[in-house]
Amino acid sequence: GAVVSQHPSRVICKSGTSVKIECRSLDFQATTMFWYRQFPKQSLMLMATSNEGSKATYEQGVEKDKFLINHASLTLSTLTVTSAHPEDSSFYICSAREITGSYNSPLHFGNGTRLTVT
Amino acid sequence: GDSVTQMEGPVTLSEEAFLTINCTYTATGYPSLFWYVQYPGEGLQLLLKATKADDKGSNKGFEATYRKETTSFHLEKGSVQVSDSAVYFCALALRNNNAGNMLTFGGGTRLMVKP
Numbered sequence: 521g522a523v524v525s526q527h528p529s530r531v532i533c534k535s536g537t538s539v540k541i542e543c544r545s546l547d548f549q550a551t552t553m554f555w556y557r558q559f560p561k562q563s564l565m566l567m568a569t570s571n572e573g574s575k576a577t578y579e580q581g582v583e584k585d586k587f588l589i590n591h592a593s594l595t596l597s598t599l600t601v602t603s604a605h606p607e608d609s610s611f612y613i614c615s616a617r618e619i620t621g622s623y624n625s626p627l628h629f630g631n632g633t634r635l636t637v638t
Numbered sequence: 639g640d641s642v643t644q645m646e647g648p649v650t651l652s653e654e655a656f657l658t659i660n661c662t663y664t665a666t667g668y669p670s671l672f673w674y675v676q677y678p679g680e681g682l683q684l685l686l687k688a689t690k691a692d693d694k695g696s697n698k699g700f701e702a703t704y705r706k707e708t709t710s711f712h713l714e715k716g717s718v719q720v721s722d723s724a725v726y727f728c729a730l731a732l733r734n735n736n737a738g739n740m741l742t743f744g745g746g747t748r749l750m751v752k753p
Contacts, residue, residue: 554741
């Protein structure tokens with residue numbers, strides 16, 4: 521089946537530094553990838569939609585300059601948390617839809633990245 | 639706007655008990671419906687889906703029927719196991735949203751199964 525690899529799975533960084541999270545579709549191509557944030561015991565909050573070759577579309581309330589998204593190829597999207605602060609600590613999850621999929625094709629999810637900012 | 643409402647958890651059951659997790663939705667169009675499962679420390683995995691009214695999705699002993707008349711997609715399993723302990727998310731996708739098949743998620747329901 522389709523696999524989405526997300527790396528790293530865990531990262532601890534100091535306040536003020538930047539962290540990059542990678543999301544790769546291993547055996548399929550994806551024009552669109554989605555980035556979610558999950559707070560403890562809560563649902564997923566869509567942060568942004570990443571489109572290959574164009575700018576990401578951010579959800580209301582998500583700072584574009586804080587969460588930089590790059591979708592440079594059909595198999596890779598990256599999320600960079602810039603100047604991280606403790607309140608950015610969270611579980612970040614990416615997902616992707618196969619390029620050949622329709623609107624109701626299941627999304628394939630990465631295993632998530634737990635970010636802890638100290 | 640579109641939304642998904644799930645019963646709040648946690649749901650705590652003994653092994654082999656019957657499981658029902660309620661899910662209802664509101665949507666401006668005719669959505670496809672999904673159940674995703676998240677095991678501890680992992681991302682989400684598709685559990686099952688249904689794309690039209692009266693469809694029944696099933697997988698690993700779980701099943702859910704798309705009920706248009708009640709706008710529901712309740713998840714059921716006849717006999718749960720400890721390994722089913724996870725968080726379950728109901729979600730919908732609409733054809734005409736701007737982001738292709740961006741999912742709208744419910745709040746998630748944590749299931750804890752005790753031996």
